[in-house]
Amino acid sequence: MSTSFAERFGLWSAQQKAEAAEIVGRIDAGEIDVLRFAWPDQHGVLRGKTLVAEAARGALARGINLTTTLLAKDTSHRSVFPVFSAGGGFALEGLQGGADFVVLPDPSTFRMLPWAPRTAWVLCDAYMKDGQPCPFATRRILQRALTQLGAQGLEFVAGLEVEFHVFKLDQEAMALADAGQPGTPPSVSLLTHGHQYLTELRYDRVDGLMELLRRELQALSMPLHSLEIEFGPSQFELVFGPTAGLAPADTMILLRSAIKQICQRHGYHATFMCRPRIPSVMSSGWHLHQSLRHAEGGDNAFMPAAGSADPLSPLGMQYLAGLQAHACGAAALASPTLNGYRRYRPFSLAPDRAIWAQDNRGAMLRVLGAPGDSASRIENRVGEPTANPYLYLASQIFSGLHGIAQGMDPGPSADAPYETPARQLPRSLDAALDALQADAVLVEGLGQAFVDYYCHIKRAEIARFNLEVTEWEHREYFDMF
Template sequence: MSSFAERCGLHDAARQQALAQAVQQIEAQGLELVRFAWCDLHGVTRGKTLVASAAAQALLDGVGLVSTLMLKDTSDRTAFKVFERGGAAGLPGFEFASNLLLLADPASLKRLPWAPATGWLRCQPWFQGGQPVELDTRRVLQRALQRLAQAGYGMKCGLEVEFHIYRIEAGGGQLDPEQADWPGLPPQVSMIHPGYNLLAEGWYDMAEEPLRIVQHTAQSLGLPLHSLEIELGPSQVEAVFDATDALTAADNMVLFRSAVRQALRRAGYHATFMCRPPFPNIMSSGWHLHQSLVDARSGANMFRRDAPAPGSQPDEAGFTLSAAGAHYLAGLLEHARGMAVFCTPTANGFGRFRPNALAPQAVLWGRDNRGAMLRVVGECGDAGTRIENRIGEPAANPYLYLAAQIHAGLDGLERRLQPPRATDAPYDAGNALLPTSLDEALQALQDDRALVESFGADFVHYFSRIKQSEASRYAQAEDKLDFQRREYFGRF
């Protein structure tokens, strides 16, 4: 009888070889447990842990997963009434909390540096009949990349990720059964540095212990960490990664967030990728996404221009970017409001869009301008020429964040859109503003016909239904700070 992986059309000679190597590694490294992990709609890893002797068979036949895990909002409540007649309408295969199967990529096996004798595998969900689950966010990015490849391009991405690390204080009630709730209390914390001294070596030295854990965790997992920095806000830090292809970059972001939170927790620290932690006098965290298109065959940077376009001025895109780069830039601007909810998907994150805060507020681009939404980096002849999108929050689902860039940029390329002149006043009144709430961002997505078509109406409906559940509960919350403290600070 054929395996489930074969029925899904996945198990070819290359996968068989990777599977054999994975089994050999499990045995050689003395692994006792293997985590089969999957990234949910909110960018959180979930899955099951198998004993090592069961891992080889699970690589062939999958691991069962309740389908409602794909229907949860950020509080872990199921947003669709799957047990009511018509409650899962438009979601065939999800009725009655039925089962999905996780299939792992055997080549993704890693040994977790913080957990004794434990391996980790990246998975994606499939229906029991062998059909892919198209609502899976990693598959959403894979489809976008296929569309990009058909146009002759690949995508290269570099990550700059700001986040906060706190020291966990004893007590606080998080694990007190008398105070259990849904969602529960976050830990009580203190800071690892006092902030407001950007890149201060003394503050880095104060925070070195948790940052060493971040360093060792990332490097042990093979992630392309480039630097660790002290950011401006109290207890805020930044991790910068070398550029990779887009799918690898998204996979790395998922693994990095999950890994450092777990490794730091074991050492008595709490890492949060929530944009604005629930304390006074904090600074918002952003996720700055550097991106360029490359020629699918040669790998050459398709944004690079060797000399300014004839007659162009420094504030015109053609002074720095190729024609393809200018069209792509224009597409990102055209769909900025529609894509915002994929880049900043929490009710908390929209508080970052404010004047003079090194964060965007309006739909603008600039040349090396950190107040603009899009920052063009590089000069003529620079092989590293790229566009930095500064709209993202570090809690965003990486697959959806990157897919939104591709679909928006491709629309600009296909329609040969032209961007306006670069801004030199990103916070001036009168500019088209980014959404200022989750509700507004969801409506902007619904109003963007090109993005709805590119992502697929079924996916947009599914995504919007779940995010609207979060937005509605936030609107109804009497204590909005407590909502964010429980829903985001303790869980993201």
């Protein structure tokens, strides 16, 4: 008797089996026409296939096949490994020749997409054909970090503050000459002029967009807390309440895709690019609020005891020290694009050095905690909203665990964050990749093979960028010399 992929390799828990049965029941009841099987790739971009209901019913436990060449793509969707050489260019068995790997749904992530009629969605994990986790599957890396944390009786909790831009879509660039890798971006115009941070009038002018996003995101059961007008032109921020384990990263993955799809359907263009090339632009960041809680009882493990002189518990201060110690190595995971490094500049509310401070938005690590405050936490302000959330969160856990294991001390609060002597954060993606490869703790946590793979992709993107002549170069030198 044949068994499904999930059964054969024991990949689902009892709860996941029950959740899968509920999905099958909804298919059989005629609620679903199509089901999207979505897999987060190395960049945190969702890829996958859409199956009609009848086919999706059997594919839930069987999984679906995707080509291993997807693992070879940079952000232009170019393959940067020799995929038809031995090992597929990865030097790993089973990845050669554009062979298939399997993506298997995690039934707990099932959603009905409110903007797409009778369309369901489920997030998948990647496996090799022998049932082993795909070595380059980033969701699995975060799962591994959470397991290490769980071995100490602790759980990871995070809340998200995500900045992004939304523009009026004036014209899609769809002429024949606009095709390419990447193609020509669309023409857009502003929804707000900017520089009226948190003003009610600015919010009211875009209430239609804000109400659209609120309605659709809450229909996805996302823990939305607030919608805000940010400082820059056409810039916005959404804040999400704390969730635990994989949930913060899964929320971020779905959030980015959802906002882009919702906006596109209503004549807008949304982008999570850190610093779009528009006049008077303000960079977008992703501020990650994080803490640990005790698995037994659920108490905040960062909350200091009464009378403590520190804003966090001893364990919290050690975790904080680990984040600080590995900040340079983790930078390539928190800010993985060339564009993201244009954000780091002094006095810009973006950090430029590896320091912490109590409730100071100029510091990389803003600490919010006090005795009796069950929301005691650390806000890491280094990330950009394009980051793969599984890698970003995993880097935090691996760093924090090292700080706890070594009993690290983060030193005093840096109350003048742009003047306090400290290690400077990497100023370019290239420097950040060097720092990652030199960080033994992060290399061990992520895996040497994964770090080599990730850096290869990112250096291929840098090499393509360096082949281009920028507008700045042309303006600077073409007439003068």
